[in-house]
Amino acid sequence: xxxxxxxxxxxxxxxxxxxxxxxxxxxxxxxxxxxxxxxxxxxxxxxxxxxxxxxxxxxxxxxxxxxxxxxxxxxxxxxxxxxxxxxxxxxxxxxxxxxxxxxxxxxxxxxxxxxxxxxxxxxxxxxxxxxxxxxxxxxxxxxxxxxxxxxxxxxxxxxxxxxxxxxxxxxxxxxxxxxxxxxxxxxxxxxxxxxxxxxxxxxxxxxxxxxxxxxxxxxxxxxxxxxxxxxxxxxxxxxxxxxxxxxxxxxxxxxxxxxxxxxxxx
Numbered sequence: 001x002x003x004x005x006x007x008x009x010x011x012x013x014x015x016x017x018x019x020x021x022x023x024x025x026x027x028x029x030x031x032x033x034x035x036x037x038x039x040x041x042x043x044x045x046x047x048x049x050x051x052x053x054x055x056x057x058x059x060x061x062x063x064x065x066x067x068x069x070x071x072x073x074x075x076x077x078x079x080x081x082x083x084x085x086x087x088x089x090x091x092x093x094x095x096x097x098x099x100x101x102x103x104x105x106x107x108x109x110x111x112x113x114x115x116x117x118x119x120x121x122x123x124x125x126x127x128x129x130x131x132x133x134x135x136x137x138x139x140x141x142x143x144x145x146x147x148x149x150x151x152x153x154x155x156x157x158x159x160x161x162x163x164x165x166x167x168x169x170x171x172x173x174x175x176x177x178x179x180x181x182x183x184x185x186x187x188x189x190x191x192x193x194x195x196x197x198x199x200x201x202x203x204x205x206x207x208x209x210x211x212x213x214x215x216x217x218x219x220x221x222x223x224x225x226x227x228x229x230x231x232x233x234x235x236x237x238x239x240x241x242x243x244x245x246x247x248x249x250x251x252x253x254x255x256x257x258x259x260x261x262x263x264x265x266x
Contacts (some may be wrong), residue, residue: 014090019081022090023098027106028238029074031061031113035246042165049117052169060168061255067164067252069172072247076193080241085234092230101221104214112210127203133208140219141207147226149235151199153242158195159188160246167254181254 023029040061050100066072096102098099130138145151158232166184211219225231 008126013082014085014087016078016082017127018087018090018094019078019085022085022093022097023074023077024083025102025106026234026238027109027113028077030110032073032245034116035073035249036065036070039068039161039164041063043159043168046165046169050169063168063253064164067068068246069248072252073249075237076245076248080244081237084237084240086097087229089233092228093225093234096225096231101166101214101218101224103139103220105211105222107109108210108213108228112206122209123202124207126207126209127220129208129212131204134165137216137219138204140216140223141211142202142224142227144207144211144219145200145203147223147231147235150203153239153249154199155192155195156239159192160243160250162188164246164250164253167250170254204246206233211238 020029028199043060043064044057097106118133132142163185164183167181214222226235
């Protein structure tokens with residue numbers, strides 16, 4: 001009986017305040033504020049050359065602001081973290097985020113996310129920086145890409161945002177010939193592995209620029225945390241939480257736009 005009770009304590013959900021602290025100190029809390037803007041930019045680009053009216057475009061933007069609001073996304077992520085992360089894992093993670101190295105990494109990530117505008121420029125600057133980077137530094141950056149699962153997270157974001165954009169536009173455009181959502185999702189999921197592989201190179205260039213101010217020692221400490229049992233658990237839980245929050249938001253975006261007569265339901 002004692003063992004059962006102890007097991008129950010070990011797997012109990014962490015308080016929402018702890019999950020929120022993990023989100024804030026990891027930088028995820030701040031970064032989620034930019035998702036709606038990214039989705040709207042994607043919809044605007046995809047709608048170029050279509051018959052989408054200014055009124056429908058404005059309506060889509062309003063729905064995207066609500067569906068991908070920071071508050072809504074944060075709430076979903078918080079729920080998943082509260083359920084998945086143990087008290088011991090949260091203690092380890094918060095210890096890392098409160099360390100000097102952890103604070104620097106988070107600050108660099110938040111600043112990079114807030115100033116991210118031109119992907120082409122980011123890649124150009126990142127590639128130039130990588131070309132001047134030592135072999136040791138490149139190895140450390142590659143390890144961060146692997147242990148942080150940033151390429152996997154990028155692929156998940158691409159799939160969710162593409163589904164959201166296509167679903168919203170399909171409902172707004174008359175005579176839409178978009179494939180059913182199930183087919184589109186299956187097609188994207190079948191390409192997930194290729195997306196992840198392609199994203200590794202992109203992520204390497206981005207992180208070279210992102211962590212330019214971080215020393216090799218700080219990167220090594222970051223890798224050590226990410227490779228620990230608690231670091232792995234947090235990374236996987238964050239990935240699951242982000243996937244769920246974006247999937248929920250995508251569904252809201254699709255259902256929030258009234259279907260125009262003549263469109264094909266996704």
